[in-house]
C-alpha cells in the first residue's frame with residue numbers, strides 16, 4: 001500500500017482546491033512561515049479520524065473550515081480526500097485504489113466516505129487500524145512535538161506501542 | 166549597568182572552570198548539539214536565584230553539579246559568578262563592580278554571595294528586582310519556550326508584566 | 331494479547347538500542363516498562379545517554395539530543411512494524427548541520443520501505459529529497475502549491491518570498 | 496500600584512501593536528486584560544493577526560508566526576522598561592530565512608540599548624553578531640569554550656565537529 005494523493009478544498013488555508021500527488025521515497029514540503037505546510041499535516045490527521053479540535057490547533061472543529069481573508073468570504077464546508085494505492089491488499093477492502101474522504105459543513109454536520117460511499121468514523125478507523133497511520137499511530141510527528149513524543153506521560157507513550165503491536 | 170562576565174565551575178557540563186567575557190551589542194553563542202550552550206542560560210538563571218530544579222531541566226537541585234563522564238569523577242560543588250559593571254548605579258549598591266555568586270555542595274548546602282560576602286537569596290532578589298533580569302523577568306527566553314511565553318495561562322503572563330511595571 | 335505486546339515491546343527496545351548507537355555514534359539507550367504493574371497497563375520510559383556522558387535522564391539532554399532520540403524511537407517502531415508512510419514536521423529544526431546530515435542519512439535508509447513527507451526549512455534536508463513541493467501564499471491568507479526545483483526551494487525561504495511578511 | 500500597572504500595561508500594548516506591524520509588515524495585534532476582574536488580578540491575553548488574515552487567535556498561527564509574535568511581545572516589554580541584557584536561546588529555529596533576517600534587524604535596533612546574547616545554529620544570525628563565542632566538547636561530556644571567527648562558527652555546526660556525535 002502506498003500514498004497516491006491528498007486533495008483539500010476549504011480546509012484551513014486551502015480556500016482553492018489543491019492536490020498533492022506523492023511519489024515513493026522522500027518528499028520535502030517547503031515554503032515561507034505561515035503559508036500552510038503544517039495545515040497539510042492537519043489535513044492528514046483530520047481525514048484519518050482526528051476527533052480533537054485542539055489536536056488540529058483549533059478551539060472547535062469548525063475552525064478547520066476556511067475562515068476568509070481580507071479579500072475572501074469564509075467558505076461553508078471543508079473537504080479532504082486521501083487516496084491510497086492498495087494493489088498489495090494491505091487495507092482490508094476489495095479495491096486496488098482506496099479513497100478516504102471527510103467533510104464538515106458550517107452547520108456542524110460531518111460526513112465520512114470510503115470510495116465515495118458514506119460510512120461511519122468507525123469504518124475509517126477499522127480500515128487503517130494496525131497500519132500505524134491512524135491518529136493514535138506513530139507515523140505523524142507534528143511541529144514542535146518532539147518533546148511531547150518523549151516526555152508525555154508513560155501511559156500515553158504506551159498507546160503508541162500498542163498501535164505497533 | 167551592563168554585563169561584564171560569567172564564570173562557571175562544576176556547574177552542569179562545565180567541569181573545568183570557564184569564563185565568558187561579554188562585550189556590548191550582540192554576542193552569538195554557537196556550537197554543536199549537546200555541548201553546553203543552554204547550560205549557559207541555566208547558569209544565568211541559577212545565579213540570579215532560580216529555585217525550581219525543573220526550571221533548570223533537572224529533577225532535583227543537585228542535578229546542577231557536574232555528574233562526571235566515562236573519564237571523569239563527579240565533582241562535589243557547583244559555582245557560578247556573574248559580574249556586572251555598575252558604574253551608572255542602576256543596582257542599588259555602592260560598588261562600581263558587582264559580583265553575584267551562588268554555590269551548591271553535594272551535601273545540599275547552598276550559599277549566595279554579593280562581592281564575595283555571604284548573603285541570603287532575598288538580598289540577591291532585592292538587588293536585581295525591577296531590572297527585568299530576575300527569574301520572573303522577561304529578559305531570558307529559554308530554548309523551545311516561545312510557546313510557553315505566548316500560551317502560558319494569562320495569570321502567568323501577568324507576572325512578566327508586573328516585573329516591567 | 332499480553333504475549334503479543336511484550337514481544338513487540340522487546341523488539342522495539344532492541345531496535346531502539348541499535349538505532350541510538352548508530353545515530354549518536356556510541357552511547358546507550360533503553361526502553362523500560364513500569365515495574366510491578368500489569369504489562370497491559372504499564373507505562374513506557376525512555377532512557378538514553380549520549381556517548382561519554384553518564385546521564386541517562388531525558389530531562390537533562392539538550393534540544394538537539396532529544397530530537398535525535400525521538401527520531402531513534404520513531405524508527406525503532408518503524409522497523410518493528412513498518413507503516414506505509416511517515417509525516418515529519420520540522421523535526422530537523424533543533425539540529426546542527428552535522429546531526430541534520432545524520433538525520434537525512436537515516437531517512438534515506440528507510441525510504442525504500444515507506445514514503446516520507448518531510449516539512450523543513452533546512453537546505454541540508456531539501457537537498458536530499460527525491461521530490462519537492464512548495465507551499466506558499468500568492469494571495470494573502472490563501473495557500474497555493476508550486477512545483478519547485480532545489481535552487482528555487484532555497485529561494486522560497488529567502489526574503490521577498492510570499493508568506494508571513 | 497494599580498495606576499502603575501495600568502500605565503505600564505497600556506504602554507506595552509502600544510509598543511506591541513507597533514512592533515508587530517513593523518515585524519510582519521502589516522496586520523494587527525493587541526493585548527487585553529481579562530474583563531470584569533480587578534486589574535491587579537486580571538490575566539493578559541495576546542491577540543494577533545498577520546497581514547491579510549482574519550484570524551486573531553494564537554492557536555491557529557504557524558510555528559514561525561508564533562515565534563515572531565513572541566519576539567514582538569518581548570521587545571514591547573523591552574521598550575517599556577529596558578533591561579540591561581537579554582538572553583535568547585534558539586528563538587530563530589522555526590523561522591524561514593526572510594523572517595530570520597527580520598528578527599536580526601530588530602535585534603540590531605535594540606542592541607545599542609542592551610546586551611543581547613543569542614544562542615543559535617543559524618548562519619544568518621551568526622553573521623550579524625558583533626562577537627562570537629563557541630561552546631564545544633573537546634572531551635566528551637565536558638564543555639569548553641573557544642573564540643571563533645564567523646567562518647569557523649559555520650564550521651562548528653558542520654559534520655565532524657566535536658559534539659553529539
Ligand SMILES: Nc1ncnc2c1ncn2[C@@H]1O[C@H](COP(=O)(O)OP(=O)(O)OP(=O)(O)O)[C@@H](O)[C@H]1O
Nearest residue numbers: 012033034035036037038039065066067557558559
Ligand atoms: N480555518 C482557517 N481558515 C483560514 N486560514 C487558516 C485557518 N486555519 C488556519 N489558518 C491559517 O493558516 C496559517 C498557518 O499555517 P501553517 O501552520 O500550516 O503554516 P506553516 O507553513 O506550517 O508555517 P511555519 O513554517 O511557520 O511552521 C495561519 O496563518 C492561519 O491563520
Ligand SMILES: Nc1ncnc2c1ncn2[C@@H]1O[C@H](COP(=O)(O)OP(=O)(O)OP(=O)(O)O)[C@@H](O)[C@H]1O
Nearest residue numbers: 177198199200201202203204230231232392393394
Ligand atoms: N550536572 C551535569 N553534569 C554533567 N553534564 C550535564 C549536567 N547537566 C547537564 N549535562 C549535560 O549537558 C548537555 C546538554 O547541554 P545543553 O542543553 O546546554 O546543550 P546545547 O549546547 O544547548 O545543545 P542544543 O544545540 O542541542 O540545544 C547534556 O548532554 C547533559 O548530559
Ligand SMILES: [Mg+2]
Nearest residue numbers: 038143557558
Ligand atoms: Mg508549520
Ligand SMILES: [Mg+2]
Nearest residue numbers: 203308392393
Ligand atoms: Mg540548547
